[in-house]
Amino acid sequence: MDNNTHDVIIIGGGPAGLTAAIYTSREMFNALLLEKGICGGLPASTDLIENYPGFSEGLNGMELMSEFKKQAQRFGTQISELDKVEKIDISEGKIRVQTTKESYLTYVLMVASGSIPKKLGVPGEEKFKGRGVSYCATCDGPLYRDKDVAVIGCGNSGLQEGEALLKYVKSVTFVEFLPFMNAEKILQERLQKNSKASFLLNHKLNSINGEDTVRSITVQDRQTGKEKEINVSGVFVYVGFLPNSKFLEGIVGLDSLGYIKTDDDMKTKTDGIYAVGDVRCKKVRQIDVACGEATISAVSVRDCLKEIKR
Amino acid sequence: MLQTNLEHIETEEQLKELIENNEKVAVCCGRMGPMCTPVFAIMQKLKSKYPHVQSRDMDFDIPAASFIRDLPECAHFIGLPFTVYFKNGRVVKATSSIQSEKQITDILDEVFKD
Numbered sequence A: 001m002d003n004n005t006h007d008v009i010i011i012g013g014g015p016a017g018l019t020a021a022i023y024t025s026r027e028m029f030n031a032l033l034l035e036k037g038i039c040g041g042l043p044a045s046t047d048l049i050e051n052y053p054g055f056s057e058g059l060n061g062m063e064l065m066s067e068f069k070k071q072a073q074r075f076g077t078q079i080s081e082l083d084k085v086e087k088i089d090i091s092e093g094k095i096r097v098q099t100t101k102e103s104y105l106t107y108v109l110m111v112a113s114g115s116i117p118k119k120l121g122v123p124g125e126e127k128f129k130g131r132g133v134s135y136c137a138t139c140d141g142p143l144y145r146d147k148d149v150a151v152i153g154c155g156n157s158g159l160q161e162g163e164a165l166l167k168y169v170k171s172v173t174f175v176e177f178l179p180f181m182n183a184e185k186i187l188q189e190r191l192q193k194n195s196k197a198s199f200l201l202n203h204k205l206n207s208i209n210g211e212d213t214v215r216s217i218t219v220q221d222r223q224t225g226k227e228k229e230i231n232v233s234g235v236f237v238y239v240g241f242l243p244n245s246k247f248l249e250g251i252v253g254l255d256s257l258g259y260i261k262t263d264d265d266m267k268t269k270t271d272g273i274y275a276v277g278d279v280r281c282k283k284v285r286q287i288d289v290a291c292g293e294a295t296i297s298a299v300s301v302r303d304c305l306k307e308i309k310r
Numbered sequence B: 001m002l003q004t005n006l007e008h009i010e011t012e013e014q015l016k017e018l019i020e021n022n023e024k025v026a027v028c029c030g031r032m033g034p035m036c037t038p039v040f041a042i043m044q045k046l047k048s049k050y051p052h053v054q055s056r057d058m059d060f061d062i063p064a065a066s067f068i069r070d071l072p073e074c075a076h077f078i079g080l081p082f083t084v085y086f087k088n089g090r091v092v093k094a095t096s097s098i099q100s101e102k103q104i105t106d107i108l109d110e111v112f113k114d
Helices: A015-026 A061-074 A137-144 A156-165 A185-192 A287-309 B012-021 B037-046 B063-069 B101-111
Strands: A005-011 A031-034 A078-080 A085-092 A094-099 A103-111 A115-117 A148-152 A171-175 A197-200 A203-210 A214-221 A227-231 A234-237 A241-243 A273-275 B007-009 B024-030 B054-059 B082-087 B090-096
Touching: A005 A015, A005 A094, A005 A287, A015 A031, A015 A061, A015 A103, A015 A287, A031 A103, A061 A078, A103 A287, A137 A156, A137 A234, A148 A156, A156 A171, A156 A185, A156 A234, A185 A197, A214 A234, A273 A287, B007 B012, B012 B024, B012 B054, B012 B063, B024 B037, B024 B063, B037 B054, B037 B101, B054 B063, B063 B082, B082 B101, B090 B101
Parallel strands: A005 A031, A005 A103, A031 A078, A103 A273, A148 A171, A148 A234, A171 A197, B007 B054, B024 B054
Antiparallel strands: A085 A094, A094 A103, A115 A241, A203 A214, A214 A227, B024 B082, B082 B090
16 A cells, blocks of 8 residues: 555544544554644634533533544544645545645545534625634634624524633623524523623624724614614624535535435445534534544444455 | 644744745734634645745744734734735735635735736
């Protein structure tokens, strides 16, 4: 086997990809993990993770993912960061993975490429990106010290990141399109008790306003139709995610939103290609679910590789 | 500490020397976070396509980064990374937050066209 041919290539260095790396490396397969940025995935930008079992007080997302990475490397996974996949070619028998750095060959491909934050698509969002509109409270939160900000979206991500922002900012206005919040009850209760947090449920964000930077947002009550302007310096967007699967169009089966369809062993319709984690078509997207899927797929990959190598 | 394959700028003297001695310079000042690392990766990828542009990165949290943070062109920036393009020692473009490869390529083509 030459240097660029691997038993298994894993795309994505989040919880699913790193778990797949741990399990396949422990089977002594020659595993390469490709990550377009740095390993960690979405959890790495989460300030405090409280629902991952085994850590009674919770822990910082970057710390957790750093341990995942160390564990994968300890068992021999080769990790290539800042290495973005551009094209997959299945016409040569093996699977060719073309990245920004190299061209690799593999017998098995495990796709754990995750998802990317969805944009709002409202006036002002693009104009004020980096000037008041942010998608990462952990990264940009300290730049908003003592300012009023809004968090759009009251799912787990919105409330977790809003809670992280409260360490720095003067106030957070949470805006949710639905008449209820989808986040875990414990998060909802904790934030509802915080005097610096306020909630606008059943409200639609119509625009983000300002001149050089964000000055306000305009929201609309979906029940009464009444609009109001709220003065904020920052808008943090957490309105869901889109699958990072464009490079697999025409190669594996995708649903209407672009999530990868698999069977119970995480196999796609294409031989040798598996999908795990948030990029996979499913209902629940959590770190432990991603890890479980990666474990299941790794067992299936082991059997598949044994068959190939026989 | 940045973990990229770009050359890092660690002191203000290094940065000043770079922009004084090179016609075309791009500096991405950020952290190893989800908004910054895609920009580092794109700049790294584009190095071979734009060999005449000196591309560097810089840790946002080191004292020398105040040179970038305090530029008038970055006065309204509140999203990492801050990416600044210098031509003949002067700022010709600056962006805040994550940028796509097309956005960066468009800027390089526009500000460094001759």
